[in-house]
Amino acid sequence: MATYASEEAVASVMPLATLRERIEAALAEEPLRPWCVHRLYEELTDPDGQWDREHGLFQTQYAADVLASEGRVRRESVSAVTIGVQCQDTVYWSRRSECERLEEFGPDYEAPAILHRLGAHFQCHGL
Numbered sequence: 001m002a003t004y005a006s007e008e009a010v011a012s013v014m015p016l017a018t019l020r021e022r023i024e025a026a027l028a029e030e031p032l033r034p035w036c037v038h039r040l041y042e043e044l045t046d047p048d049g050q051w052d053r054e055h056g057l058f059q060t061q062y063a064a065d066v067l068a069s070e071g072r073v074r075r076e077s078v079s080a081v082t083i084g085v086q087c088q089d090t091v092y093w094s095r096r097s098e099c100e101r102l103e104e105f106g107p108d109y110e111a112p113a114i115l116h117r118l119g120a121h122f123q124c125h126g127l
Helices: 016-029 037-045 053-069 113-125
Strands: 073-082 085-094
Touching: 016 037, 016 053, 016 073, 016 085, 037 053, 037 085, 053 073, 053 085
Parallel strands: none
Antiparallel strands: 073 085
16 A cells, blocks of 8 residues: 555545445446556546546545455556556455456456556556
């Protein structure tokens, strides 16, 4: 889990308890599909694009990481180098899934496919 100053420091986009509930519910609805932190942010935290993206992503990852540390969702980090820059993403999925590791979701989630997808995601979002 990333290091955060405090829960209060990330609680301005939406209440963290609400965000954690939304994340866990969304993952439970699609137990066979992992969600990256960017998708969680875009679809659950700020679907209308009203908030500061960096702060919203920070809050979303914090909420999802709390769920993972409590054992309520699963998580795995992915890292790749693309266009000379290191890109990282964290992927979350439901405990209802039988998959314990990201690669167990199939070829799309194994290296090198996941690394190519991460690189494309990086370029699309300009992170």
